[in-house]
Amino acid sequence: MNEMDISLILFTLDQGKIKVLLLHREEEPFRGYWMLPTVSLKENKTIEELVEEHLHTLGMKGLCTKQVGVFSDLKRVPKTRTLGLAIMSWIDTKSFELKETIREEHNWFELDLLPKVIYDHQEMIEKAQESFISVLLHTNELLTLFPSDFTLPELQDTYEELLGYSLDRRNFRKKLIQYDVLEDTGYKNEGMNGRPAKLYRFKEDSDLTNLF
Amino acid sequence: MNEMDISLILFTLDQGKIKVLLLHREEEPFRGYWMLPTVSLKENKTIEELVEEHLHTLGMKGLCTKQVGVFSDLKRVPKTRTLGLAIMSWIDTKSFELKETIREEHNWFELDLLPKVIYDHQEMIEKAQESFISVLLHTNELLTLFPSDFTLPELQDTYEELLGYSLDRRNFRKKLIQYDVLEDTGYKNEGMNGRPAKLYRFKEDSDLTNLF
DNA sequence: CCAAAAGTGTTTTCAGTACACCCATGC
DNA sequence: GCATGGGTGTACTGAAAACACTTTTGG
Numbered sequence: 001m002n003e004m005d006i007s008l009i010l011f012t013l014d015q016g017k018i019k020v021l022l023l024h025r026e027e028e029p030f031r032g033y034w035m036l037p038t039v040s041l042k043e044n045k046t047i048e049e050l051v052e053e054h055l056h057t058l059g060m061k062g063l064c065t066k067q068v069g070v071f072s073d074l075k076r077v078p079k080t081r082t083l084g085l086a087i088m089s090w091i092d093t094k095s096f097e098l099k100e101t102i103r104e105e106h107n108w109f110e111l112d113l114l115p116k117v118i119y120d121h122q123e124m125i126e127k128a129q130e131s132f133i134s135v136l137l138h139t140n141e142l143l144t145l146f147p148s149d150f151t152l153p154e155l156q157d158t159y160e161e162l163l164g165y166s167l168d169r170r171n172f173r174k175k176l177i178q179y180d181v182l183e184d185t186g187y188k189n190e191g192m193n194g195r196p197a198k199l200y201r202f203k204e205d206s207d208l209t210n211l212f
Numbered sequence: 213m214n215e216m217d218i219s220l221i222l223f224t225l226d227q228g229k230i231k232v233l234l235l236h237r238e239e240e241p242f243r244g245y246w247m248l249p250t251v252s253l254k255e256n257k258t259i260e261e262l263v264e265e266h267l268h269t270l271g272m273k274g275l276c277t278k279q280v281g282v283f284s285d286l287k288r289v290p291k292t293r294t295l296g297l298a299i300m301s302w303i304d305t306k307s308f309e310l311k312e313t314i315r316e317e318h319n320w321f322e323l324d325l326l327p328k329v330i331y332d333h334q335e336m337i338e339k340a341q342e343s344f345i346s347v348l349l350h351t352n353e354l355l356t357l358f359p360s361d362f363t364l365p366e367l368q369d370t371y372e373e374l375l376g377y378s379l380d381r382r383n384f385r386k387k388l389i390q391y392d393v394l395e396d397t398g399y400k401n402e403g404m405n406g407r408p409a410k411l412y413r414f415k416e417d418s419d420l421t422n423l424f
Numbered sequence: 425c426c427a428a429a430a431g432t433g434t435t436t437t438c439a440g441t442a443c444a445c446c447c448a449t450g451c
Numbered sequence: 452g453c454a455t456g457g458g459t460g461t462a463c464t465g466a467a468a469a470c471a472c473t474t475t476t477g478g
Contacts, residue, residue, distance in 0.1 A: 002216060002253060004295070041214060043293055047284040069279045070297060072259040081255055083216070085282060127451095153457070170459070171441065178439085194456030195448040319477095365430070382432070383468065390466090399451030407475040 003082040006050055007036040007121065009128035010058075010067065011090040012089050012108060016157025018132065019093075019108040020125055021058075022117065026105065029078070034115045036124060037106075041085070051087055058106075059099040064141065065089045068128045076120045086124040088131055097210045120196045137212055143202050151189050151197035152176065163212060181206035215294040217276045218262055219333065221250040221280065221340035222270075224320060225301040225357045228369025230344070231305075231320040232337055233270075233330065238317065241290070244364050248336060249318075253297070262317075263299055271311040276353065277301045280340045288332045294332055298336040300343055304357045355414050363409035364388065364403050375424060393418035 010021040022034040039054050044126065053066055068086035075086055078211040098106055109115065111129060114122070136142050146155065156172045178181055183203050217399070222233040235248040250264050250307065251260065263277055280298035288296055310318055321327065323341060348354050368384045388394055395415050400408040 002255060003216060004214060004216075041284075043214060044286065046286060047282060067279075067281045070259060070282060072253075074256070100384060101443085151457085168441075168443085169457080173458075174460095175440090190449080192456080193450070194454080195458075197457055363430090380468070380470085381430080382470085385431080386433095387467090404429080405477070406427080407431075409430055410469080 003080055004041040004070075004085060005038050005077075005082055006041055006047060006085045006087055007124055008038060008040040008051065008054060009086060009088045009125055009132075011088065011128070011132050012093045012096075013090075014093050014108065015159055016154055017110050017163055018161060019102045019110055020114070020128075021106055022109055022115070024105045024107070025118065030118045033118045034107075034109075035118045036086075036121045046085070047085065051089075055089065058102055060089075060091055060096065062093060063089045064144075066131060066135065067076070068124065068131050071118065071120050084120060084124070084203070085120075086128055088128040090132065090141065090145060092147055094149075095147050128186060136162055138209055140208055142208055143206060144203060146208065148201035149185055149187065150201070151199060152182075153197055155200075165210065175211065179206075179208075179211065181208065215292055216253040216282075216297060217250050217264070217289075217294055218226065218253055218259060218297045218299055219250040219336055220266060221248060221253065221298055221300045221337055221344075222264070223300065223340070223344050225370055227321050227322065228307050228366055228373055230324055230373060232326070232340075233318055234321055234327070235271055236319070237330065238316045242330045246319075246321075247330045248298075248333045258259065259299070263301075263310060266302065270314055272301075272303055272308065275301045276356075278343060278347065279312055280336065280343050283332050283336065285332065296332065296336070298340055302347075302353065302357060303396045304359055306361075307311045307314070307359050313361040348422055352418070354420055355418060359416060361397055361399065361411045362396075362414035363411060365409055367412075371424060387423065391418075391420075391423065395418065 008021075012019050012021070020038065023037050025031060025033050037054065037058065039050055041050060047067075048065075052061070055061060055063055066088045068088050071084040071086065074081055076082070091145045093108070095167050097103075111125070114125070117125070136145075142158075152173060153169075155176070156167055156169065159172070160166050181203055182200045185201055187199040189199055190196045216324065220233075224231050226234070233249065235249050237245050237247050239244060249266065251262055252260060257265075259279075262279075264273070268273055268275060278300045280300050283296040283298065286293055288294070305320070309315075324339070326337070329337070348357075354370075358370075364385060365381075367388070368379055368381065372378050373382070393415055394412045397411045397413055399411040401411055402408045
Protein backbone atom coordinates (compact mmCIF):
# COMPACT_ATOMS: atom_id res chain seq x y z
CA MET A 1 0.00 0.00 0.00
CA ASN A 2 2.59 2.48 -1.12
CA GLU A 3 2.86 5.01 -3.87
CA MET A 4 5.76 4.46 -6.19
CA ASP A 5 7.37 6.87 -8.61
CA ILE A 6 9.65 5.79 -11.39
CA SER A 7 12.42 8.22 -12.24
CA LEU A 8 14.46 7.92 -15.38
CA ILE A 9 18.17 8.62 -15.41
CA LEU A 10 18.96 8.91 -19.07
CA PHE A 11 22.63 9.19 -19.97
CA THR A 12 24.47 10.06 -23.09
CA LEU A 13 28.10 10.49 -24.05
CA ASP A 14 29.04 13.75 -25.69
CA GLN A 15 32.62 14.66 -26.51
CA GLY A 16 34.00 12.35 -23.91
CA LYS A 17 31.68 13.58 -21.18
CA ILE A 18 28.78 11.81 -19.51
CA LYS A 19 25.58 13.82 -19.63
CA VAL A 20 22.21 13.27 -18.03
CA LEU A 21 18.79 14.44 -19.17
CA LEU A 22 16.86 16.69 -16.80
CA LEU A 23 13.42 18.23 -16.97
CA HIS A 24 12.72 21.81 -16.01
CA ARG A 25 9.90 21.82 -13.53
CA GLU A 26 7.11 24.24 -14.38
CA GLU A 27 4.76 23.54 -11.46
CA GLU A 28 4.77 24.18 -7.77
CA PRO A 29 6.20 23.00 -5.54
CA PHE A 30 9.82 23.44 -6.59
CA ARG A 31 8.84 25.39 -9.68
CA GLY A 32 11.96 26.31 -11.61
CA TYR A 33 14.03 23.45 -10.26
CA TRP A 34 15.32 20.66 -12.41
CA MET A 35 14.33 17.04 -11.92
CA LEU A 36 14.54 13.60 -13.43
CA PRO A 37 11.69 12.68 -15.75
CA THR A 38 9.31 10.81 -13.48
CA VAL A 39 6.04 8.88 -13.73
CA SER A 40 3.88 7.12 -11.19
CA LEU A 41 3.51 3.38 -11.15
CA LYS A 42 0.00 2.33 -12.14
CA GLU A 43 -1.67 -0.75 -10.76
CA ASN A 44 -2.27 -2.27 -14.14
CA LYS A 45 1.16 -1.81 -15.68
CA THR A 46 4.52 -3.40 -15.15
CA ILE A 47 7.55 -1.27 -14.57
CA GLU A 48 8.93 -2.24 -17.95
CA GLU A 49 5.74 -1.18 -19.72
CA LEU A 50 5.66 2.17 -18.00
CA VAL A 51 9.30 2.88 -18.70
CA GLU A 52 8.86 1.94 -22.33
CA GLU A 53 5.86 4.24 -22.61
CA HIS A 54 7.64 7.05 -20.94
CA LEU A 55 10.67 6.74 -23.15
CA HIS A 56 8.29 6.77 -26.08
CA THR A 57 6.90 10.15 -25.08
CA LEU A 58 10.48 11.42 -25.16
CA GLY A 59 10.85 10.09 -28.68
CA MET A 60 13.00 7.06 -27.89
CA LYS A 61 12.28 3.39 -28.10
CA GLY A 62 13.88 0.01 -27.77
CA LEU A 63 16.48 1.20 -25.30
CA CYS A 64 18.13 -1.05 -22.77
CA THR A 65 17.25 -0.12 -19.23
CA LYS A 66 18.53 -1.11 -15.86
CA GLN A 67 17.06 -0.74 -12.41
CA VAL A 68 19.30 1.24 -10.13
CA GLY A 69 17.41 0.90 -6.87
CA VAL A 70 14.41 1.73 -4.78
CA PHE A 71 14.64 4.73 -2.48
CA SER A 72 12.37 4.38 0.50
CA ASP A 73 13.23 7.13 2.95
CA LEU A 74 10.00 8.20 4.66
CA LYS A 75 10.57 11.86 3.90
CA ARG A 76 12.11 11.63 0.48
CA VAL A 77 9.15 13.53 -0.93
CA PRO A 78 6.87 15.87 1.01
CA LYS A 79 3.40 14.71 2.05
CA THR A 80 2.58 11.08 1.27
CA ARG A 81 5.08 8.30 1.59
CA THR A 82 6.29 7.50 -1.89
CA LEU A 83 8.84 4.97 -2.99
CA GLY A 84 11.22 6.10 -5.68
CA LEU A 85 12.46 3.62 -8.23
CA ALA A 86 15.45 4.83 -10.22
CA ILE A 87 15.81 3.40 -13.72
CA MET A 88 18.80 4.06 -15.88
CA SER A 89 19.06 4.09 -19.65
CA TRP A 90 21.33 5.51 -22.33
CA ILE A 91 21.19 6.78 -25.87
CA ASP A 92 23.60 8.36 -28.32
CA THR A 93 23.32 12.05 -29.01
CA LYS A 94 24.21 11.92 -32.66
CA SER A 95 21.47 9.70 -33.98
CA PHE A 96 18.89 11.14 -31.65
CA GLU A 97 17.19 14.48 -31.33
CA LEU A 98 14.64 15.27 -28.64
CA LYS A 99 11.16 15.85 -30.05
CA GLU A 100 10.47 19.53 -30.63
CA THR A 101 7.82 19.76 -27.91
CA ILE A 102 9.96 17.91 -25.44
CA ARG A 103 13.16 19.71 -26.13
CA GLU A 104 12.01 23.04 -24.74
CA GLU A 105 11.75 21.84 -21.19
CA HIS A 106 14.55 19.27 -21.17
CA ASN A 107 18.28 19.62 -21.19
CA TRP A 108 21.43 17.53 -21.12
CA PHE A 109 23.79 18.32 -18.25
CA GLU A 110 27.35 17.26 -17.64
CA LEU A 111 27.63 15.40 -14.37
CA ASP A 112 29.91 17.92 -12.76
CA LEU A 113 27.78 20.83 -13.89
CA LEU A 114 24.42 19.63 -12.57
CA PRO A 115 21.91 22.20 -11.41
CA LYS A 116 20.09 21.72 -8.13
CA VAL A 117 17.57 18.92 -8.46
CA ILE A 118 14.55 18.08 -6.32
CA TYR A 119 14.01 15.33 -3.74
CA ASP A 120 16.69 12.65 -3.73
CA HIS A 121 17.28 12.90 -7.45
CA GLN A 122 20.90 13.84 -6.90
CA GLU A 123 21.45 10.61 -5.04
CA MET A 124 19.69 8.67 -7.77
CA ILE A 125 21.93 10.22 -10.38
CA GLU A 126 25.05 9.36 -8.44
CA LYS A 127 24.04 5.78 -7.98
CA ALA A 128 23.00 5.50 -11.61
CA GLN A 129 26.31 6.92 -12.68
CA GLU A 130 28.23 4.10 -11.02
CA SER A 131 25.98 1.62 -12.68
CA PHE A 132 26.30 3.32 -16.06
CA ILE A 133 30.08 3.32 -15.88
CA SER A 134 30.06 -0.31 -14.92
CA VAL A 135 27.79 -1.21 -17.82
CA LEU A 136 29.97 0.64 -20.30
CA LEU A 137 33.17 -0.94 -19.05
CA HIS A 138 31.90 -4.50 -18.81
CA THR A 139 29.45 -4.89 -21.67
CA ASN A 140 29.37 -3.84 -25.30
CA GLU A 141 26.82 -1.07 -24.81
CA LEU A 142 29.48 1.49 -25.66
CA LEU A 143 29.04 0.40 -29.27
CA THR A 144 25.49 1.76 -29.27
CA LEU A 145 26.76 5.10 -27.96
CA PHE A 146 29.43 5.43 -30.62
CA PRO A 147 27.76 5.07 -33.98
CA SER A 148 29.76 5.81 -37.12
CA ASP A 149 32.23 8.64 -37.29
CA PHE A 150 34.04 9.18 -34.09
CA THR A 151 37.66 10.05 -33.55
CA LEU A 152 40.11 8.09 -31.47
CA PRO A 153 40.87 11.00 -29.14
CA GLU A 154 37.14 11.30 -28.49
CA LEU A 155 36.96 7.61 -27.62
CA GLN A 156 40.02 7.96 -25.42
CA ASP A 157 38.50 10.94 -23.60
CA THR A 158 35.45 8.81 -22.96
CA TYR A 159 37.44 5.96 -21.47
CA GLU A 160 39.37 8.41 -19.34
CA GLU A 161 36.08 9.78 -18.04
CA LEU A 162 34.79 6.29 -17.31
CA LEU A 163 37.97 5.06 -15.70
CA GLY A 164 38.77 8.23 -13.82
CA TYR A 165 42.39 8.37 -14.92
CA SER A 166 44.26 9.28 -18.06
CA LEU A 167 45.71 6.99 -20.66
CA ASP A 168 48.73 7.15 -22.91
CA ARG A 169 47.66 8.05 -26.43
CA ARG A 170 50.01 5.68 -28.23
CA ASN A 171 49.18 2.75 -26.02
CA PHE A 172 45.48 3.44 -26.33
CA ARG A 173 45.66 3.40 -30.14
CA LYS A 174 47.81 0.29 -30.12
CA LYS A 175 45.31 -1.52 -27.93
CA LEU A 176 42.29 -0.60 -30.01
CA ILE A 177 44.07 -1.60 -33.22
CA GLN A 178 45.25 -4.81 -31.66
CA TYR A 179 41.71 -5.67 -30.61
CA ASP A 180 40.71 -5.19 -34.23
CA VAL A 181 37.49 -3.35 -33.51
CA LEU A 182 37.98 -0.21 -35.57
CA GLU A 183 37.10 0.50 -39.17
CA ASP A 184 38.50 3.57 -40.89
CA THR A 185 35.71 5.50 -42.61
CA GLY A 186 38.20 7.26 -44.85
CA TYR A 187 37.03 10.64 -43.63
CA LYS A 188 38.64 13.16 -41.38
CA ASN A 189 37.31 15.45 -38.76
CA GLU A 190 38.16 18.73 -40.49
CA GLY A 191 37.53 22.28 -39.43
CA MET A 192 38.91 21.87 -35.93
CA ASN A 193 42.09 23.24 -34.51
CA GLY A 194 45.22 21.31 -35.33
CA ARG A 195 45.64 18.24 -37.43
CA PRO A 196 42.32 16.62 -38.33
CA ALA A 197 41.62 13.28 -36.67
CA LYS A 198 40.65 10.24 -38.67
CA LEU A 199 37.05 9.17 -38.34
CA TYR A 200 36.27 5.61 -37.38
CA ARG A 201 33.37 3.35 -36.78
CA PHE A 202 33.26 0.13 -34.77
CA LYS A 203 33.28 -3.14 -36.65
CA GLU A 204 30.18 -5.27 -36.26
CA ASP A 205 30.24 -7.61 -33.30
CA SER A 206 33.24 -5.99 -31.73
CA ASP A 207 34.00 -7.14 -28.23
CA LEU A 208 35.04 -4.39 -25.86
CA THR A 209 34.24 -6.22 -22.65
CA ASN A 210 37.86 -6.88 -21.75
CA LEU A 211 39.41 -3.65 -22.92
CA PHE A 212 39.76 -2.17 -19.43
CA MET B 213 -0.93 2.25 -4.20
CA ASN B 214 0.76 -1.09 -4.50
CA GLU B 215 1.64 -3.85 -2.12
CA MET B 216 5.31 -4.64 -1.95
CA ASP B 217 7.04 -7.72 -0.62
CA ILE B 218 10.70 -7.86 0.21
CA SER B 219 12.39 -11.18 -0.41
CA LEU B 220 15.79 -12.00 0.94
CA ILE B 221 18.30 -13.95 -1.09
CA LEU B 222 20.88 -14.95 1.47
CA PHE B 223 24.01 -16.60 0.15
CA THR B 224 26.85 -18.43 1.72
CA LEU B 225 29.93 -20.24 0.49
CA ASP B 226 30.41 -23.79 1.64
CA GLN B 227 33.22 -25.99 0.37
CA GLY B 228 33.57 -24.02 -2.80
CA LYS B 229 29.86 -24.02 -3.54
CA ILE B 230 27.40 -21.16 -3.44
CA LYS B 231 24.37 -21.91 -1.28
CA VAL B 232 21.15 -20.02 -0.72
CA LEU B 233 18.85 -20.03 2.29
CA LEU B 234 15.27 -21.16 1.73
CA LEU B 235 12.27 -21.39 4.00
CA HIS B 236 9.93 -24.38 4.04
CA ARG B 237 6.44 -23.09 3.63
CA GLU B 238 3.98 -24.47 6.18
CA GLU B 239 0.82 -22.66 5.10
CA GLU B 240 -1.50 -22.78 2.14
CA PRO B 241 -1.27 -21.95 -0.62
CA PHE B 242 1.85 -23.76 -1.77
CA ARG B 243 2.20 -25.60 1.51
CA GLY B 244 5.29 -27.78 1.41
CA TYR B 245 7.05 -25.69 -1.20
CA TRP B 246 10.23 -23.79 -0.52
CA MET B 247 10.50 -20.01 -0.76
CA LEU B 248 12.73 -17.07 -0.05
CA PRO B 249 12.27 -15.48 3.37
CA THR B 250 9.87 -12.64 2.67
CA VAL B 251 8.27 -9.72 4.52
CA SER B 252 5.84 -7.03 3.48
CA LEU B 253 6.86 -3.41 3.23
CA LYS B 254 5.17 -1.31 5.92
CA GLU B 255 4.24 2.29 5.40
CA ASN B 256 6.26 3.53 8.33
CA LYS B 257 9.52 1.70 7.68
CA THR B 258 12.27 2.06 5.15
CA ILE B 259 13.43 -0.92 3.17
CA GLU B 260 16.74 -0.90 5.01
CA GLU B 261 15.01 -0.96 8.40
CA LEU B 262 12.80 -3.86 7.42
CA VAL B 263 15.64 -5.88 6.00
CA GLU B 264 17.73 -5.29 9.09
CA GLU B 265 14.85 -6.40 11.30
CA HIS B 266 14.22 -9.44 9.23
CA LEU B 267 17.84 -10.47 9.28
CA HIS B 268 17.74 -10.01 13.03
CA THR B 269 14.93 -12.54 13.39
CA LEU B 270 17.18 -15.00 11.55
CA GLY B 271 19.94 -14.31 14.06
CA MET B 272 22.15 -12.17 11.84
CA LYS B 273 23.03 -8.54 12.02
CA GLY B 274 25.23 -5.93 10.44
CA LEU B 275 25.32 -7.64 7.09
CA CYS B 276 25.90 -5.83 3.83
CA THR B 277 22.90 -5.97 1.56
CA LYS B 278 22.28 -5.10 -2.03
CA GLN B 279 19.08 -4.51 -3.94
CA VAL B 280 18.74 -6.87 -6.86
CA GLY B 281 15.60 -5.51 -8.46
CA VAL B 282 11.87 -4.99 -8.35
CA PHE B 283 9.68 -7.59 -10.00
CA SER B 284 6.42 -6.11 -11.18
CA ASP B 285 4.69 -8.68 -13.33
CA LEU B 286 0.94 -8.34 -12.76
CA LYS B 287 0.50 -12.02 -12.04
CA ARG B 288 3.68 -12.75 -10.17
CA VAL B 289 1.61 -13.62 -7.11
CA PRO B 290 -2.01 -14.77 -7.11
CA LYS B 291 -4.79 -12.36 -6.12
CA THR B 292 -3.65 -8.79 -5.42
CA ARG B 293 -0.99 -7.06 -7.44
CA THR B 294 2.18 -7.15 -5.41
CA LEU B 295 5.60 -5.82 -6.26
CA GLY B 296 8.50 -8.02 -5.30
CA LEU B 297 11.74 -6.46 -4.22
CA ALA B 298 14.68 -8.85 -4.17
CA ILE B 299 17.44 -8.08 -1.70
CA MET B 300 20.66 -10.00 -1.57
CA SER B 301 22.98 -10.57 1.35
CA TRP B 302 25.69 -13.01 2.38
CA ILE B 303 27.16 -14.57 5.49
CA ASP B 304 29.79 -17.16 6.27
CA THR B 305 28.65 -20.59 7.42
CA LYS B 306 31.44 -21.24 9.86
CA SER B 307 30.98 -18.37 12.27
CA PHE B 308 27.23 -18.51 12.02
CA GLU B 309 24.60 -20.97 13.10
CA LEU B 310 20.89 -20.50 12.46
CA LYS B 311 18.91 -19.99 15.65
CA GLU B 312 17.41 -23.22 16.93
CA THR B 313 13.83 -22.17 16.25
CA ILE B 314 14.68 -20.90 12.82
CA ARG B 315 16.79 -23.80 11.74
CA GLU B 316 13.96 -26.30 11.65
CA GLU B 317 12.17 -24.68 8.79
CA HIS B 318 15.14 -23.26 6.90
CA ASN B 319 17.79 -24.90 4.81
CA TRP B 320 20.84 -24.06 2.72
CA PHE B 321 20.66 -25.29 -0.87
CA GLU B 322 23.32 -25.48 -3.53
CA LEU B 323 22.33 -23.47 -6.56
CA ASP B 324 22.20 -26.44 -8.89
CA LEU B 325 20.23 -28.50 -6.41
CA LEU B 326 17.43 -26.05 -5.71
CA PRO B 327 13.99 -27.41 -4.91
CA LYS B 328 10.95 -25.95 -6.59
CA VAL B 329 10.26 -22.48 -5.21
CA ILE B 330 7.11 -20.40 -5.32
CA TYR B 331 6.19 -17.35 -7.42
CA ASP B 332 9.13 -15.81 -9.26
CA HIS B 333 11.60 -16.68 -6.54
CA GLN B 334 13.63 -18.77 -8.96
CA GLU B 335 14.11 -15.73 -11.15
CA MET B 336 15.07 -13.65 -8.15
CA ILE B 337 17.67 -16.17 -7.13
CA GLU B 338 19.18 -16.25 -10.59
CA LYS B 339 19.44 -12.50 -10.79
CA ALA B 340 20.82 -12.30 -7.28
CA GLN B 341 23.40 -14.92 -8.15
CA GLU B 342 24.87 -12.77 -10.90
CA SER B 343 25.03 -9.88 -8.54
CA PHE B 344 26.60 -11.98 -5.80
CA ILE B 345 29.30 -13.27 -8.08
CA SER B 346 30.04 -9.79 -9.27
CA VAL B 347 30.32 -8.49 -5.72
CA LEU B 348 32.68 -11.28 -4.73
CA LEU B 349 34.90 -10.79 -7.75
CA HIS B 350 35.12 -7.02 -7.62
CA THR B 351 35.05 -6.12 -3.94
CA ASN B 352 36.70 -7.53 -0.82
CA GLU B 353 33.55 -9.14 0.54
CA LEU B 354 35.08 -12.55 -0.01
CA LEU B 355 37.19 -11.83 3.05
CA THR B 356 34.08 -11.85 5.23
CA LEU B 357 33.09 -15.23 3.82
CA PHE B 358 36.46 -16.81 4.48
CA PRO B 359 37.28 -16.31 8.13
CA SER B 360 40.28 -18.08 9.62
CA ASP B 361 41.23 -21.60 8.66
CA PHE B 362 40.54 -22.35 5.07
CA THR B 363 42.60 -24.35 2.65
CA LEU B 364 43.94 -23.14 -0.64
CA PRO B 365 42.14 -25.82 -2.65
CA GLU B 366 38.91 -24.71 -1.01
CA LEU B 367 39.58 -21.12 -2.03
CA GLN B 368 40.46 -22.23 -5.51
CA ASP B 369 37.25 -24.24 -5.79
CA THR B 370 35.37 -21.12 -4.81
CA TYR B 371 37.01 -19.00 -7.47
CA GLU B 372 36.35 -21.68 -10.03
CA GLU B 373 32.69 -21.65 -9.05
CA LEU B 374 32.55 -17.87 -9.30
CA LEU B 375 34.43 -17.65 -12.57
CA GLY B 376 32.82 -20.65 -14.18
CA TYR B 377 36.08 -22.18 -15.35
CA SER B 378 38.93 -24.04 -13.78
CA LEU B 379 42.30 -22.76 -12.75
CA ASP B 380 45.77 -24.21 -12.68
CA ARG B 381 46.67 -25.12 -9.11
CA ARG B 382 50.26 -23.94 -9.27
CA ASN B 383 49.45 -20.64 -10.89
CA PHE B 384 46.65 -20.06 -8.41
CA ARG B 385 48.95 -20.55 -5.45
CA LYS B 386 51.65 -18.44 -7.00
CA LYS B 387 49.21 -15.61 -7.53
CA LEU B 388 47.84 -15.67 -4.01
CA ILE B 389 51.31 -15.77 -2.53
CA GLN B 390 52.46 -12.98 -4.80
CA TYR B 391 49.55 -10.80 -3.73
CA ASP B 392 50.69 -11.35 -0.17
CA VAL B 393 47.22 -11.85 1.27
CA LEU B 394 47.64 -15.20 3.02
CA GLU B 395 48.78 -15.99 6.50
CA ASP B 396 49.70 -19.54 7.46
CA THR B 397 47.90 -20.58 10.65
CA GLY B 398 50.39 -23.37 11.23
CA TYR B 399 47.63 -25.94 11.28
CA LYS B 400 46.66 -28.57 8.80
CA ASN B 401 43.36 -29.90 7.66
CA GLU B 402 43.83 -33.45 8.91
CA GLY B 403 41.50 -36.40 8.80
CA MET B 404 40.63 -36.09 5.12
CA ASN B 405 41.66 -38.29 2.28
CA GLY B 406 45.14 -37.67 0.93
CA ARG B 407 47.77 -35.25 2.06
CA PRO B 408 46.40 -32.69 4.52
CA ALA B 409 46.17 -29.14 3.25
CA LYS B 410 47.66 -26.22 5.13
CA LEU B 411 45.17 -23.92 6.79
CA TYR B 412 45.33 -20.22 6.08
CA ARG B 413 43.63 -17.03 7.01
CA PHE B 414 43.56 -13.75 5.09
CA LYS B 415 45.80 -10.95 6.26
CA GLU B 416 44.04 -7.83 7.50
CA ASP B 417 43.23 -5.31 4.80
CA SER B 418 44.00 -7.68 1.96
CA ASP B 419 42.99 -6.45 -1.45
CA LEU B 420 41.41 -9.07 -3.67
CA THR B 421 39.66 -6.71 -6.04
CA ASN B 422 42.09 -7.25 -8.89
CA LEU B 423 42.71 -10.94 -8.48
CA PHE B 424 40.45 -12.01 -11.35
C1' DC C 425 52.27 -50.21 -0.46
C1' DC C 426 48.49 -48.04 -2.53
C1' DA C 427 45.14 -44.40 -3.23
C1' DA C 428 44.06 -39.71 -2.77
C1' DA C 429 44.85 -35.06 -2.64
C1' DA C 430 48.40 -31.25 -1.71
C1' DG C 431 52.53 -29.05 -2.67
C1' DT C 432 56.27 -27.27 -5.69
C1' DG C 433 59.62 -24.43 -10.20
C1' DT C 434 60.77 -23.26 -14.69
C1' DT C 435 60.13 -21.57 -19.21
C1' DT C 436 57.62 -19.12 -22.58
C1' DT C 437 54.63 -15.77 -24.22
C1' DC C 438 52.14 -11.75 -24.52
C1' DA C 439 50.17 -7.63 -22.90
C1' DG C 440 51.12 -3.30 -20.37
C1' DT C 441 53.97 0.65 -19.79
C1' DA C 442 57.06 4.28 -20.56
C1' DC C 443 58.67 7.47 -23.55
C1' DA C 444 59.72 11.75 -27.80
C1' DC C 445 59.35 13.21 -32.24
C1' DC C 446 57.00 14.26 -36.63
C1' DC C 447 52.64 15.51 -39.29
C1' DA C 448 48.45 17.94 -41.02
C1' DT C 449 45.62 21.58 -40.74
C1' DG C 450 43.80 26.70 -39.71
C1' DC C 451 44.98 31.20 -39.21
C1' DG D 452 55.49 30.16 -39.91
C1' DC D 453 53.41 29.14 -35.83
C1' DA D 454 50.04 27.21 -32.78
C1' DT D 455 47.18 23.31 -32.06
C1' DG D 456 46.11 18.81 -31.68
C1' DG D 457 46.77 14.02 -34.11
C1' DG D 458 49.57 10.25 -35.47
C1' DT D 459 53.47 6.99 -34.98
C1' DG D 460 57.53 3.02 -33.10
C1' DT D 461 60.58 0.82 -29.85
C1' DA D 462 62.44 -1.20 -25.82
C1' DC D 463 61.50 -2.93 -21.24
C1' DT D 464 59.06 -5.22 -17.74
C1' DG D 465 56.06 -8.14 -15.39
C1' DA D 466 52.11 -11.02 -15.17
C1' DA D 467 49.69 -15.09 -17.23
C1' DA D 468 49.90 -19.61 -19.05
C1' DA D 469 51.59 -24.09 -19.87
C1' DC D 470 53.33 -27.99 -17.93
C1' DA D 471 54.91 -33.05 -14.56
C1' DC D 472 56.72 -34.82 -10.62
C1' DT D 473 57.17 -35.29 -5.54
C1' DT D 474 55.18 -35.30 -0.75
C1' DT D 475 52.11 -36.39 2.94
C1' DT D 476 48.64 -38.54 4.91
C1' DG D 477 44.89 -42.66 5.78
C1' DG D 478 43.74 -47.20 5.24
